[in-house]
Structures are given as C-alpha cells and as structure tokens.
Amino acid sequence: MSTTGGLTQRRRNVLSDGVEDYTNDERPQNESKPERSKNERADSDRDEEDDDSKGGKGPKLTLLEEVLLLGLKDAQGYLSFWNDNISYVLRGCILIELSLRNRIKTVMEIRKRPYAERLLEVIDERPTGEVLLDEALKLIKLDQQSISSWIDLLSGETWNIMKIGYQLKQVRERIAKGLVDKGVLRTEKRNFVLFDMATHPVADHSVKEELIRRAVDCLLGRGPPADRRTIAMVCAAYAANVLENALVNLGHAQREACFQKVDEMLQEHAGLTQKALSAGTTEVIAGVLSVYTKMDSIL
Structure with a gap:
C-alpha cells in the first residue's frame, strides 16, 4: 500500500454530502441535551450487549475480530x-466500532465537509474492555483530526514525525490473540523455512460459520434487514479482500450477485442516504466507508 499520504487512487464520486443533513450525531443545539445523553447511553449499552454477537450464544466479537476471522485460513491460521x-481496513474498523459503542462522533460544523474529512471527537471516555479500542480512544482524545487522517495515522501512513506515535502496532497479531482468549482461535508455531511464526488456526468453527451465515444472508437478502454492524462488517470485508472467503460455497451467479450487492451497500452507506440513516449508520461509519470506496482493492 502506498505511503504517500495514504491511498492515492480514487474511485467514482461517492454520493454528495447534503448540507442540511442531521444525523444521530448532529442535532440542533436547542434539543434537550439530558434526554439525548440518556439515549446515547442506552444505545451504547445495547450495542455492547447485543450487537457484538448476533448469534447470541457465542463469544462477543468486535468488528475488527470479525473481519480478521473471515480472512484467516482455517487450518493454517494465517492471512494471505x-x-x-x-x-x-482494520484501522477503519476501530473507528466504526467506537462509533457503534457511542464513544466518538463527528464534530458539529456550520460548513459541512465530505464525511471522510469531518473531524472526530470523543464523547464518552469509558473503557470498552477491548485493549485496541481503548488505546485508539486515548489517542483520539489527544488530537482533533479527520476520519481519513485518523485511519492514516493509526496505520502509520504519515510523513509527520510528530504524529508517528499515533500508529497502532501489531494490530493483526493482537486481534488474533484476543480471539485466542475468547476461545475462537488457538496458537501454534509453524516453520516457514527461514523463520518460525506463531499461527492461529480456528478452534471454534461454529463462530466462523455463524459469521459467514450472517454475511451471506445479508448479501442475498435472506431473513430480516441486516443491522448496521453486519452491514459494516461485509463492507469492511469487501474492502479488505476477505469477503470472498465467506462466499466460496456459493455458485458463480450468487457470488456475482453478492459482490454487486455489497458494492451498492458500500456506496449507499458511504453517502449516508436516507436508507442508510434509517439503518442507524452514523457520520463516522459513512466517513470510514467512503475511505474504503477509494481503496485499490475495489477500484
């Protein structure tokens, strides 16, 4: 991936940002602030308790863990x-997860910027219980940067040596270790001729199977409408080039339909259309997804 200011290639224009769009993150200042805070806390608790694991019985996974799990080779225990x-993509997932848990939101401004360029602020400093999320939350509190800038900074893609300390290191390995702690993966050592490497094969296949079922049902329109967490998961998996791992058992026509559907979903939620708003997509999620639309993997 290029290190000159992040991603340089650009996809077709994402849907225009409306000037008068108010989302759950932005309300006129004359609204009742105590009531809004109460609702935010309720939404946050609901997201943490229910949305992290749609299966209900399995371990609660973060969006980062879901995307990484989709990318892992089951038996070998490593990514391509x-x-x-x-x-x-995983750095963007961190911002989405923090938004789902109502920890961050975009800064309200009179003059609207494109969603990816809107500034972030911390609205709830409570620890999430996830090390990577809490580490990112502390960094976001220190500085006011745009969504796209934070993804670059957390990835280490910056020429500013004063900001290099914002990079989150060994993210994939730390996510994998978290999945080991949750019993989803196990740890093994594998010899790659010149070096030994810790790998993490799947230990609980039911968790990954449930994840794949959610993704396929979402893309083929099976069951009730997908929730915003599932939508974010399939869009992130698409941008990360791991979605195809969930579609290997489908026929060619179904796979093509799934890729067309996820492309439509990505554009829709990146543009924060009315349908996206009704699904609960926030400006933070829209900003991250709009960054994904510019990635080489889906050009």
Missing part, C-alpha cells in the same frame, strides 16, 4: 501473504 489491504 498477498493481502496488503486488511491492515488499513
């Missing part, structure tokens, strides 16, 4: 060596 997109 040719995948250079997933690390960048």
Whole structure:
C-alpha cells in the first residue's frame, strides 16, 4: 500500500454530502441535551450487549475480530501473504466500532465537509474492555483530526514525525490473540523455512460459520434487514479482500450477485442516504466507508 499520504487512487464520486443533513450525531443545539445523553447511553449499552454477537450464544466479537476471522485460513491460521489491504481496513474498523459503542462522533460544523474529512471527537471516555479500542480512544482524545487522517495515522501512513506515535502496532497479531482468549482461535508455531511464526488456526468453527451465515444472508437478502454492524462488517470485508472467503460455497451467479450487492451497500452507506440513516449508520461509519470506496482493492 502506498505511503504517500495514504491511498492515492480514487474511485467514482461517492454520493454528495447534503448540507442540511442531521444525523444521530448532529442535532440542533436547542434539543434537550439530558434526554439525548440518556439515549446515547442506552444505545451504547445495547450495542455492547447485543450487537457484538448476533448469534447470541457465542463469544462477543468486535468488528475488527470479525473481519480478521473471515480472512484467516482455517487450518493454517494465517492471512494471505498477498493481502496488503486488511491492515488499513482494520484501522477503519476501530473507528466504526467506537462509533457503534457511542464513544466518538463527528464534530458539529456550520460548513459541512465530505464525511471522510469531518473531524472526530470523543464523547464518552469509558473503557470498552477491548485493549485496541481503548488505546485508539486515548489517542483520539489527544488530537482533533479527520476520519481519513485518523485511519492514516493509526496505520502509520504519515510523513509527520510528530504524529508517528499515533500508529497502532501489531494490530493483526493482537486481534488474533484476543480471539485466542475468547476461545475462537488457538496458537501454534509453524516453520516457514527461514523463520518460525506463531499461527492461529480456528478452534471454534461454529463462530466462523455463524459469521459467514450472517454475511451471506445479508448479501442475498435472506431473513430480516441486516443491522448496521453486519452491514459494516461485509463492507469492511469487501474492502479488505476477505469477503470472498465467506462466499466460496456459493455458485458463480450468487457470488456475482453478492459482490454487486455489497458494492451498492458500500456506496449507499458511504453517502449516508436516507436508507442508510434509517439503518442507524452514523457520520463516522459513512466517513470510514467512503475511505474504503477509494481503496485499490475495489477500484
């Protein structure tokens, strides 16, 4: 991936940002602030308790863990060596997860910027219980940067040596270790001729199977409408070049339909259309997804 200011290639224009769009993150200042805070706390608790695991019985997974799990080879326990997109996508997943838990939101401004360029602020400093999320939350509190800038900074893609300390290191390995702690993966050592490497094969296949079922149902329109967490998961998996792992058992026509559907979903939620708003997509999620639309993997 290029290190000159992040991603340089650009996809077709994302849907225009409306000037008068108010989302759950932005309300006129004359609204009742105590009531809004109460609702935010309720939404946050609901997201943490219910949305992290749609299966209900399995361990609660973060969005980062879901995307990484989709990318892992079940028996070998490592990602494809040719995948250079997933690390960048995982940083965006951190911002989405923090938004889902109502920890961050975009700064309200009179003059609207494109969603990816809107500034972030911390609105709830409570620890999430996830080390990577809490580490990112502390960094976001220190500085006011745009969504796209934070993804670059957390990825280490910056020429500013004063900001290099914002990079989150060993993210994939730390996510994998978290999945080991949750019983989803196990740890093994594998010899790659010149070096030994810790790998993390799947230990609980039911968790990954449930994840794949959610993704396929979402893309083929099975069951009730997908929730915003599932939508974010399939869009992130698409940008990270791991979505195809969930579609291997489908026929060619179904796979093509799934890729067309996720492309439509990505554009829709990146543009924060009325349908996206009704699904609960926030400006933070829209900003991250609009960054994903510019990635080489889906050009």
